[in-house]
Amino acid sequence: MTNTIPASRFLTQMRARAPLVQCITNYVAMNIAANVMLAAGASPAMVHAPEEAGEFAGIAGALTINIGTLSTQWIAGMEAAAKAANAAGKPWALDPVAHYATGFRRDATRSLMGLKPAIIRANASEIIALAGGTGAGKGVDSGDSVEFAEQSAILLARQHRAVVAVTGEVDFVTDGLRSAHIHGGSALMPKITALGCSLTCLVGAFVAVRPDAPFDATIAALATFAAAGTEAAKLAEGPGSFQWRFLDALAALDPAALDATVTTA
Amino acid sequence: MTNTIPASRFLTQMRARAPLVQCITNYVAMNIAANVMLAAGASPAMVHAPEEAGEFAGIAGALTINIGTLSTQWIAGMEAAAKAANAAGKPWALDPVAHYATGFRRDATRSLMGLKPAIIRANASEIIALAGGTGAGKGVDSGDSVEFAEQSAILLARQHRAVVAVTGEVDFVTDGLRSAHIHGGSALMPKITALGCSLTCLVGAFVAVRPDAPFDATIAALATFAAAGTEAAKLAEGPGSFQWRFLDALAALDPAALDATVTTA
Amino acid sequence: MTNTIPASRFLTQMRARAPLVQCITNYVAMNIAANVMLAAGASPAMVHAPEEAGEFAGIAGALTINIGTLSTQWIAGMEAAAKAANAAGKPWALDPVAHYATGFRRDATRSLMGLKPAIIRANASEIIALAGGTGAGKGVDSGDSVEFAEQSAILLARQHRAVVAVTGEVDFVTDGLRSAHIHGGSALMPKITALGCSLTCLVGAFVAVRPDAPFDATIAALATFAAAGTEAAKLAEGPGSFQWRFLDALAALDPAALDATVTTA
Structure with missing residues (x-):
């Protein structure tokens, strides 16, 4: 395992460009997602x-x-x-929250998948179900390990020619050929609502700056999140204090901290 | 006044089960309600x-x-x-925010009341108006004391065969026959938006685990809130710090702290 | 430059009255705007x-x-x-977020401007575009300095017989004849989403109490924000901690701190 992805350089580029990203996200996520984007250095709308x-x-x-x-x-x-976005040659990322839960969600997700997302970010249960398997998700929360979803992610990436990111304790990113793991973060992160949704917005910020490299851009976004999460967890006393410390950590993050979180296979 | 309700045991059961609760709540409340649910140990959707x-x-x-x-x-x-929910035998809780303020709200509330909520949670002015009286509510904020709403709550509980919870400085819960008061919390709580709405979601979490005992489940939810509020207030310096300390306190709450908050008549 | 506006007295009056304000705001802003209003002493709906x-x-x-x-x-x-609101003689304030970005927004804003807002609060790029100029805004973020927007603001105020507030590093308020600057706040404020939207709600709180004096009421709202921002910045370590410290500062704010933030031309 060697670290060959220059995630740190991507963060520096993203901050320098402060890209405008259109985030169509859910009502729960809107405020925290916008704050995550601003803290990281992007411009959400x-x-x-x-x-x-x-x-x-x-x-x-x-x-x-x-x-x-x-x-x-x-x-x-x-x-x-x-x-x-497709017509304008702009990349877009899909976050298919609990897409398996109802017929309405399944239909919407099928239609959106047909519109060729460049990146799909989801939890393990969502990725497994998206690849046609049966996960153990409950509502919006994953019931499966990231490891268990890796083969589904590779399958999905090849089938849709997309980058697939499965986030959880250790994140997994693949474009169907290459793959990487991102380590770090904190066990408190699933205890704060909509951090995963916010991460999808952040993936948009990185790929806006590097549309030529969606695989590396996705890794950099996840590495940013993981490094800030590790930092925030040092002083957090619970999910409430974690949330604001996470925003402080994102804003103060040293790009060099990103590279240690990434291992490529 | 003796304490006979095992609220602490309900919290332990709720955390062990991490129930999936469907929360249809307002735009202001969505994020904080989801965070309250996660901090307390439930799974909101x-x-x-x-x-x-x-x-x-x-x-x-x-x-x-x-x-x-x-x-x-x-x-x-x-x-x-x-x-x-009724068809599936699942209990549901109603939070009729400012239902007296406009005709649109009155009509919607009348229709929802006809769909047999197992629990109604509201502030004093809302409960008084729901029982046919005239409260002193202003917009979404109560203008009446909980004590003044107790007879209305009992009336309402009998008429609709529901558990009615009136929250305020001291909370009051009744099923029309039995009743209880919950003490604790903090004067800062009405200064943070949507905490009452979040509490209604939490009532859902407790009654999901104990649908056989909606009266006791409601008391346990209110006792959880009150005990966490008391704890958060110890170090809070204002409404901003109270909010995150409240989430930290919910996540760290010792179930034993609940029982002291409840007195039954 | 002398300070002649009794902003401190307006804050004391506003807190004493705790006015009910109807805030039609965006999904991102709703929670923080309601918390800002409550912390400042108003009653939002x-x-x-x-x-x-x-x-x-x-x-x-x-x-x-x-x-x-x-x-x-x-x-x-x-x-x-x-x-x-017009029919009832109640003042209303408009916040035309990114109104120049799409045809849909331009049309909606033209229609709302025709309904005679008493106050328009916006960032510099939005004010310049509203007065018919071309700003450098990107999405919802301003690309222009407040100073550059002052002539546009005066023009707009005269044309629409409205108070116009341009907020940024130093705020500018004008009714077309008089004008004032408000100093203070913090460079962290644009890094927290929807603080500007929350400020528009707060303007509503002040003008609800003093509908006879929308110019002075707007100044008082901006002075409240600036003074609380200055206070919060003293201990904030980033955008996350700034947000909750800002709410604490708003709630604890000494009205006397307001007057030093205002200079009139």
Whole structure:
């Protein structure tokens, strides 16, 4: 195992560019996701209405779509945005929250997958189900280990020509050929709502700056999160204090801390 | 006054089961409510669209409905979810935020009350108005004392065969026959938005685990909140620090701290 | 430059009255805006549905409208509320977030401007574009200095007979004849999402109590924000800790701290 991915350089580039990212995310995540983006150095914009989502996707550097609190109106905005991003050559990332839970979610996810996301970020149960398997997810929470989802992730990446990121205790990223693990973070992170959703937005920030390298950009986003999580956990006394310490840590993060979190196979 | 309710045992059971709870709540509350649920040990899912709210109610252990930021689309989802919860024998809790303020809210609340909530949690002005009286509420904030609402709560509980919880400085819970007071918390709690809404979600977590005992489950949820609030207030310097200390306190809470907060009449 | 505005007295009055303010704001801002209002001493209510927004505007002391996460349904509620506020003689404040970014936003803003807001609060790029100029805004973030927007603000104030507030490093407020600068705050404030949106809600709280003096009320709201920001920055270690320290500072703020932040031309 050697570390060959220059995640640190990606963070420096992202901060220097402060990319505008269109984040279509759920109601639970909106505030914390925007704060994560600002702390990390990006410029988020939450624009979802069908009447403007497509137009805005042409302006933004990248798009992220999260189906957490889905409704029919929002699906129309998501599809308009994804199509416009594709037309403009902008990469977009999908976060298929609990897509297996209801028929409504399954249908929406199938339709969004058809619009060619460059990156799919999800938890292990979601990735397993997306690849056609049966996971042990409960509601929005994963019931499976990341390790158990790695083969599904590789399958999914090859089938959809996308980068697939499975996040959990140790994260796994693959483009179907290459793969990497990202270590770090904290056991408190699943105890704060919508951190995974916020991470999907952050993936958008990195890929907006490096659309030529979605695999490495995704790794860099996950490494940023992991390194900030490790830092925040040092002084946190619970999920409440972890949350604000995590934002402080993101803003103060030394890029050099990222590289130690990544191992490539 | 003796303490006969084993609230501590309910908290231990709830944490062990980590129940999936469908929370249809308002936009202001969503993030803090999800964080309260995770900190306390439950698994929240915010699913509201009419297309899936009913299907999801069959999966979740309990349902909570809060009308804070109401709209026509959301009412359809609320009704679909409440009907499905009833059909599946799952208990559901209603939080009729400022239901007296507009005709739109009054109509929605009347319709939801007809769908037989197992538990109604509200502030004093809301409970008084729900029982047909005239309270002194202003917008979403109560203008009445809990004590003044106790007779209304008992009336309401008998009329609707529901558990009614009135929260304020000292909380009052009744099923129409029995009643209890919950002491503790902090004067800072009404200064943090949506803590009451979050408490309604937490009631859902306890009743999901003990659907056979909605009266005791409601008391246990309120006792959990009160004990964590007392703890958080010890070091809080204002509403900002109270909020994160409250989440830390919820996560670290010793179940034994609950029982001292409850007195039964 | 002399300080002639009794901002401190306005804060004392506002806290004493705890005005009910109807805040139609975006999904990102709702929670933090409500917490800002409560910490400052006001009573916020987030009511947006077309079916009730107008009725509620007659009850509230003032109305604020923010177009951050716009949709067709919400525009209907915004317009109903603004018309009802006008009919009831209640002042309302407009926050035209990124109004220049898409045709959908431009149309909605033109329509809302026609409904005679008493106050317009925005960042420099938004004010410049609203006055017909071309700013350097990127998404929801300003790309221009407040100083560069002052002439646009005066023009806009005269044209619409409104108070115009441009917020940034040093804030500028004008009614077209008089003007003032508000100093203070912190460089961390743009790094926390939706603080500007929250400030618009707070302007509503001050003008609800002093509808006779929208210019001075707006200054007082901005001075409250600046003084609390200065205080919070003393101990903040990043955007995460700034946010909760800001709420603590707002709640504990000595009104006397306001007057030093204001200079009038």
